[in-house]
Amino acid sequence: MSIEVIDSELTEQRLNQLTQALGSGMFVHVRNMLHDMAASDVALILESSPPKTRQVLWQLIDQEQAGEILEELGEELKDSLISGMTPEKVAQATSGMDTDDLAYILRSLPDAVYKKVLQSMSSQDRHRVEQALSYPEDTAGSIMNTDTVTLRPDVNIDVVLRYLRQRGNLPDTTDTLYVVDKNDHVLGGVRLADLLTCNPSETIRSIMDPELESIPVDMPDNEVAQLFERHDWISAPVVDEQQKLLGRITIDDVVDVIREDAEHSMMGMAGMDDDEDTFGPVMKSTFRRSLWLTINLFAALLAASVSNMFEGTLEQFATIAILMTIVPSMGGVAGNQTLALVIRGIALGHIGQSNSRWLIGKELAIGFLNGIMWSVLVFFAVWLWKDDMALGGLIGGAMLINMTVAGLAGASIPLLLKKLNIDPALAGGMVLTTVTDVIGLFAFLGLATIFLM
Amino acid sequence: MSIEVIDSELTEQRLNQLTQALGSGMFVHVRNMLHDMAASDVALILESSPPKTRQVLWQLIDQEQAGEILEELGEELKDSLISGMTPEKVAQATSGMDTDDLAYILRSLPDAVYKKVLQSMSSQDRHRVEQALSYPEDTAGSIMNTDTVTLRPDVNIDVVLRYLRQRGNLPDTTDTLYVVDKNDHVLGGVRLADLLTCNPSETIRSIMDPELESIPVDMPDNEVAQLFERHDWISAPVVDEQQKLLGRITIDDVVDVIREDAEHSMMGMAGMDDDEDTFGPVMKSTFRRSLWLTINLFAALLAASVSNMFEGTLEQFATIAILMTIVPSMGGVAGNQTLALVIRGIALGHIGQSNSRWLIGKELAIGFLNGIMWSVLVFFAVWLWKDDMALGGLIGGAMLINMTVAGLAGASIPLLLKKLNIDPALAGGMVLTTVTDVIGLFAFLGLATIFLM
Structure with a gap:
């Protein structure tokens, strides 16, 4: 065999x-x-x-x-x-x-x-x-599934063993039987492994784990997933407000939640619905994706209207037009790095009231440091390329402003969206990019207008 | 209690x-x-x-x-x-x-x-x-863990029960005991639930699942995770090339793999290392993020050098400069939607040799349809805004070209990177954005130069 x-x-x-x-x-x-x-x-x-x-x-x-x-x-x-x-x-x-x-x-x-x-x-x-x-x-x-097998605390293990043999099978993914009182309140749990390894003359009460944690039926499923991950559970009992046993959640359903949430974050950040079928029909996909593109068109027109305010400068200096995409681009990448970090932190339950201000401060500091570093680099790059030190200074200054704003915005936008009950993974990227585009163009074209005109 | x-x-x-x-x-x-x-x-x-x-x-x-x-x-x-x-x-x-x-x-x-x-x-x-x-x-x-408990096929269940009681405990997350021959070759598995519910006089061979699948020790961990997800396993035996039992993998470690891979995709797409600590020190984070920003600076300079080729056109028409970010922006978003879809498909094991050509064709079609839709929209938007029908036509034409390229590039870049053994989640976004920026600028500034100069 x-x-x-x-x-x-x-x-x-x-x-x-x-x-x-x-x-x-x-x-x-x-x-x-x-x-x-x-x-x-x-x-x-x-x-x-x-x-x-x-x-x-x-x-x-x-x-x-x-x-x-x-x-x-x-x-x-x-x-x-x-x-x-x-x-x-x-x-x-x-x-x-x-x-x-x-x-x-x-x-x-x-x-x-x-x-x-x-x-x-x-x-x-x-x-x-x-x-x-x-x-x-x-x-x-x-x-939750409702196929739980429950035990009373005062019976002996051998009675339970006889009962299980009579029953003939157990629901899938059963690792623990729940011990309940006559009102179905959960008193603890007995692992199958313990039933097999303990002395059959002992009582269920003596071998049960009275510290078994129960999940309230209205807990959001992503918090359930965090608990399973943290405690390496295979299953957990679900209870109502009166702590009465309603059913159990098993790891296979939790794995689906983890996978779905992760897909939701990743696809959401790219402006995609996580339900979208990879090999689905063309027309359906085309329409599904247009919402995001519509929003982006408005964002792009907004950025263009910022440039439009500086038409005079652009008319006079074609070089400014040539260089004007660099500052928004760097700000967008730096901001998105922070955004991804904060969205992950929210998903893992690491970020709350007590530490969010510290986090924003940290990301602001990183944005500022990044800004200094990249403004120096881009200053030399542009000076060498265009043989114009003033132009290098202008783009460097705009870079410093935009990278600092990017750090601040990348950290505070998802936290703000979360407070407003808007999914940060879904809306965060678009809001952020709009901010870094607008600020980046304003800073560079504004400085250019002030110093060159 | x-x-x-x-x-x-x-x-x-x-x-x-x-x-x-x-x-x-x-x-x-x-x-x-x-x-x-x-x-x-x-x-x-x-x-x-x-x-x-x-x-x-x-x-x-x-x-x-x-x-x-x-x-x-x-x-x-x-x-x-x-x-x-x-x-x-x-x-x-x-x-x-x-x-x-x-x-x-x-x-x-x-x-x-x-x-x-x-x-x-x-x-x-x-x-x-x-x-x-x-x-x-x-x-x-x-x-893999090496703490497996193994059984011989020809013993009775009650002998196993006595052995387990003597042993006193089982390794964490044990749901199945593996049945092996004298050379440690896996013959099947017996679930703890079956040991509890079957007649103690039966033999292990009669109750074991001979179809139990074993995992080769050199299988990549993300494929192991896919198998666990697909089959709702709690644990699975790991074997060497001679099918000899080496150990077992448990769902808690698989959940970690799923979470890490998901984080890797999401963080990677934003140019972040998935090891990065949300509340880590500022200097360390600043340097960790600079690789991605360096690459982006080159990409932005490449885009600027494309604009530079059309300096004459930009000198003469400031409006072209004002509008020139719209086409790359829409291409970038459309391409990133496709990219996210394909990266997820690769991660789930849905995309292979046999269907990748179909997928590229589908995304190309979506890109083209999107292109037609958005080029019409942007044609009217720009015509109304700038009161210049020719300009609207130019930007519409460039949009159609760039959105079509975005669909093609969004699908083929991750597949190509995968063939080259480069992680598509990590490099895909940057390569794609560079393509859509360069093609977008070329198309718009090129068409403007041909028709307006």
Whole structure:
């Protein structure tokens, strides 16, 4: 009996084989290949295929696997596949899903389909799902499962062992059973490892961890993720305001939150929606991206209108026009460095009331030091290039002003946006670049007008 | 017995209390507060404090916790604290650490300290660590632990249960015991949950999962992370080329890899080192950031030298100078959207040989469509603003060219960099912006020179 060692080239190979088989119309062969794969691998293949190929592949998959495959897909692709299914098919495909994943899918369905899917479910499933849907998105409640196994504190381990053998299985990713009193209040947790290694005649109370931390159901999911990361948890109990056990959160859902938040920051900073599907249709992508470009057009026109104020100077000195992009460009890069640092700090929970002033001061200092360094460099560079010392001085002075402002703005803009409940990862970059462009142009063209005209 | 429910404001409050207590010199109080906290909370407090406060806090922590706290810190802060410790202290603090974390710390020590730390260790620990250090960084081997518990296939469950009770405990994050033959080849895995729920008279072979996948020791750690995410694993066995069991990787280390890779992409795109410490010293940060600014200065001078080629045109038409930043700016934003999408696709393993041409074609099409849309818009905007239809046409034409190039460059630059083994998250943004700036200026100033001069 040999064991499968994972080959990182495998997906690539499979994708090539599938593409070829599809190209030559060998649909039965493709169907067999897909049925032999794990759901997560089929999901990866779907994610990596252009829209037309996806439609064909989706028809050929093992219908039993449909739900599992949907669970693994990115949001945009998932929505587009579900929108092509009948409500009955959706209900059938989703019947074996974890509550939290099912609720996640139902949230994105149009109202009519949503109701039909709920109607096609068994009443028990419907109840489970309706409860999950009652928690707001992006909170502990929305990523929670309700399949907890609970124990009473005063039974012996061997009683628990008999009970578990009778039960026959445990929910996925169970590492800890929760100990509760008769009102479902959490008293502690017992790890499976402890059940296996402790003396069977001991009581649950004596081996449980009474310090087990519970998560309030309304905690934002990114804070839940921070706790899991910090404490290396596999699962944690979720409680209501009365500390009553409602369910549990498992590390696999937390990993999804971490990945989504990270993507959100990275894509957001580039002005992209993190739901965007890499191999999605062209027209949809074009429109999705236009919001950001519209905002940028206004920012660019604003910068141009600053230049417009100095038309006289620009008319007289073409050299000023040639050099005028350097100062905004350096300010933009320096400001973005600070911005990325502060956004990460906010995401990791490192930045709060008590240290934000210190941080702004630090970044201002770095901006000023950077400003001195780069203004000297650019002074010599321009002096040598244009053989004009005064011009070098002007651009150096403007650089110092803009780099200092960039440090200040890079640190304070995300903190300000956060206070206003605007996502800094999304809006920070555009606001910052507008500031550094406008200040950079003002400083350079202003100084030039004062000293040269 | 009541259970602690987590309060997300807690860290903020603690930080305020500590800062106040430190300010009024109540060191004993601070020491007591720190000793009462979990290592991960102390680490969070250290991360969130300015350098001077950190030094004081570090003196006051519970020395027993030092190793655990170090494990939780970011790289830059960890290095700076360790560099202030004697080798003996480092050896003492790190004695209880997981092998992989210890190896990670030792890698960053100066040679002299490193040797002394190794000498102060027990020979068993030293052997363990030297083996871990033999695996290259960022591979499965470097995040692997060697504390696996293995079983033989032909014993009964009750024999295993007796063995585990005698053993008394299991390594952290153990969810699966590995079944091996006499040559340590992995035959399968048995989940703790199965040991608890199956009939004790069954054999390990009958309940083990023979399909358990093993990870080759030289697999890059980001591919390991993708596998964990895709399959919702808690742990996985690591094997050598002969499929012999070497150790196991656990989800907590994988979460660190995911977080680090995500930070690396986000910070890298802004030209920042992902090791950079949010509250680190000013001078260090200033110098760390200058590489990126130096490269940007060259890029900005390159753009200026493009403008310089059209000095005659700029001399004659100040309006051209006023408008010349708009085209590069829009191209930069459009290109960066594509870049972020492609970098994420590469990171998720969605993009390979078979679909990259399709992707480039798609992004080129989006760039062209965007180009048409925005060139029409900017044509009307400039026509209205400057009352000059020809000028509007010129800038519109340049926009179409630059947006199309931006789509093509945004998709092909990261793929090309990846082929050259250069990290696209790090270099992609700068290369792209240089391309869109240069092409944007060339297109606009070039068209202006042809049609207006």
